[in-house]
Amino acid sequence: MLAFGFGFIVLSAAASPLQNSGQFRAGSFVKKINRSFRQGSPVANKTEALRIFDPTYANQELRGILVKYEQASQFLRGIGLSPALDIPSYYLSSNASNAVIGVAVNDDTIPSPINPNASIPPVYKTVSTAIQPLKDEMSGTLDVLYYGPIEIGTPAQTLTVDVDTGSADLWVPVNCPNCDNRVFDVTSSSTYTSSRSKFKVTYGEGQVSGTISTDVIAIGSLAVAAQSFGAVSYESDDFNDAPNDGLIGMAFGSIAQSKKPTFFENLIEAEKVAAPLFSVHLTRNQASGSEVCFGCYDATKTIGPIIWVPVKSKTYWSVPMDGISVSSAGSVQMNIVAAIDTGTTLIYVPDSIAAEFYAIIPGAKTATQYGPEFYTYPCSSKLAISFSFSGQSFSLNLFDFNLGRTAADSPDCVGGILSMGSGFPSDLAIIGDEFLKSWYSTYDYSNGARVGFSPSVNNQ
Known part of the structure; x- marks a missing residue:
């Protein structure tokens, strides 16, 4: 996947708690x-x-x-880091909610992913999980790019983003006359707010620039009401051939060029996900089937x-x-x-x-x-x-x-x-x-x- 490269949301009924690494010997496994x-x-x-x-x-x-x-x-x-996220105590207690796939939240026998041996049933708050399907952009037998949809604004508009664990900024094209991909129409969103803070990220021979803005960002049932993102008004030509519209960084927000928490960190801070983790499945030479599991672990x-x-x-x-x-x-x-x-x-x-x-x-x-x-x-x-x-x-x-x-x-x-x-x-x-x-x-x-x-x- 290019360094600047770039799902619909479904919930599976399969329920699978995470296991603690102490339960099996890594070497023999x-x-x-x-x-x-x-x-x-x-x-x-x-x-x-x-x-x-x-x-x-x-x-x-x-x-x-x-x-x-x-x-x-x-x-x-x-050096040069933004403050790191402090994990809410909710996720550190023996009553932490479960990181399972699907809607099995009525089953109070499912153990916690944080402490799978806990005898106290999980506490269910307004938490959720979501699976974001990704598409695999291929070049011959090379899997070049994995990307999927997010929803942005009120009412929601759907754009696609590359899920990138190697960076920490979220950006989409906005008021971008030279962008060939889909553009977020800010005039149609009642919750969009722009700032005067400049945003610029350079990727190899290409770059994107604009301003830091906020709006509702959602993946499935998981939403952040005022998520900061780069509202990109300029893209170099490198991006026009890409199948995706923008990028969502999933590294730690401490390295974000915007100096803002990531989408997933804001979900953790608001205690909206079942567990403070996400998981990624990437297919080999298959256009569909890849996914990101937000707040969950897909045992399938x-x-x-x-x-x-x-x-x-x-x-x-x-x-x-x-x-x-x-x-x-x-x-x-x-x-x-x-x-x-x-x-x-x-x-x-x-x-x-x-x-x-x-x-x-x-x-x-x-x-x-x-x-x-x-x-x-x-x-x-x-x-x-x-x-x-x-x-x-x-x-x-x-x-x-x-x-x-x-x-x-x-x-x-x-x-x-x-x-x-x-x-x-x-x-x-x-x-x-x-x-x-x-x-x-x-x-x-x-x-x-x-x-x-x-x-x-x-x-x-």
Whole structure:
């Protein structure tokens, strides 16, 4: 997904409380998951020989990533941050409401996701969950962009946004004469308020600008009455070919350019969601089926329990990354931070780590014809690649790692782990959709903040 890239709401009747990571041993579970992973997909079996790598998109995303994360180094050191959200005590008590899918709120036997062993029944306030379906914009076999609808204004107007856990600003086009996508008509909303505060975000070679405004923003039954957002009056031409209209940032509001809380943080502050977490399911080569579960965890999208990894910095959804392994060939050890980013398609690591990683793979080499960030490896390689976050191992599907052959008759394929190049923090990796298609991810503001990974139904 481009760094600047961009659902209808339904409620499922399935009820599934979150489980505490202490209920199972992560180590033995990871081994079981790895065996169940299909290193390839039905798509791969039919098109693998025909997939030819086109560097255009990867180079475009690479430029965008460098700009998107240009402040990462200072953010991760605590510089230039807005105040962090304080979780309401309501979510921290043993009577916390349940994070389940659907309308099973009449069942007082469902345990709390925060304290699943609590014997006291949950307390039900005016809380809810909502599932936002996402569309998958594809380019060949590459899943480029996941986006879905939000409602804005009174009466509500529907626009589409990219759900991006790598940024924290919400923006939509408003009074934008050069915008080709749908535009929010502020004159038709009785609740719209504009300010004089300027808003500008730069993404690689493109940018959007306007003013900070407020209005009602809703996803399903979840609504914020006065949500701040960027009312964009100018978009560079880069955005006109995108299928989405705007973007909703789901990282911590501490890094928002607007200096305002995110949509989801305002829902937490108002105690409107069943639990202070959201979950994301991304499909592989399917136009529909992806979703964001606000305040909930959709067990129908997983084939195993959740493994929690602590967040290192309440800026990005950043987790400790300590290794990458390749089959039995070896591993690269490290002590860096990985940003889990639904708004990025590929995987990016510092120069030195990329060089060490590909040195483990027999026959791998730099692909200078595309740029210093790229590497190739023999297409016939039978690789089992895993990432280690906080000492726990998570597999990468080989179909997603393989970006295609360098030519129709070439034995070499381009790897989906790219080097970040000079000028990028040497202690930061960006983990995008290439990885997240194998793992249903949950982003929890409680428990000190943590990210949960459950094996996705994509892998069964």
